[in-house]
Amino acid sequence: MPWMSPHPCRYPGCGTLIRGRHGHCEDHRKVARRRENEGRPSATQRGYGKDWQRRRAAWLMEHPDCVVCGDPANEVDHIVPLSAGGADDETNYQSLCKTHHSVKTGRHDRHFKGGKTHGQAGRQGQGRRNGL
Numbered sequence: 001m002p003w004m005s006p007h008p009c010r011y012p013g014c015g016t017l018i019r020g021r022h023g024h025c026e027d028h029r030k031v032a033r034r035r036e037n038e039g040r041p042s043a044t045q046r047g048y049g050k051d052w053q054r055r056r057a058a059w060l061m062e063h064p065d066c067v068v069c070g071d072p073a074n075e076v077d078h079i080v081p082l083s084a085g086g087a088d089d090e091t092n093y094q095s096l097c098k099t100h101h102s103v104k105t106g107r108h109d110r111h112f113k114g115g116k117t118h119g120q121a122g123r124q125g126q127g128r129r130n131g132l
Helices: 026-037 050-062 098-107 108-116
Strands: 075-076 094-095
Touching: 050 075, 050 094, 075 098, 094 098
Parallel strands: none
Antiparallel strands: 075 094
């Protein structure tokens, strides 16, 4: 597969050519991420405080494998995101490895950002609850 063509950093006024899927050069990636997260509630305010950490640890002890690939799971995913009205209980949890959690979040959960819903990442098939 050929390399992507170089393209300019998206940061205003920066003309540094970059390759790959990143929209910003190394110098501006952190700045762009900080701007993206401005005004975002803290993890605790979003429902991921100490109680969540305890439930997460207990869930991973009982369900240690990724439901997609079977590798060791290190993420507990809300099948329907909390921001989309998903339940914060075990009926809405699934264990995922970091890779599959990122894939699922990128494909499905981004649609729920800002309260917009464009469909749900429903449960599809035994052991593949997130439809990947």
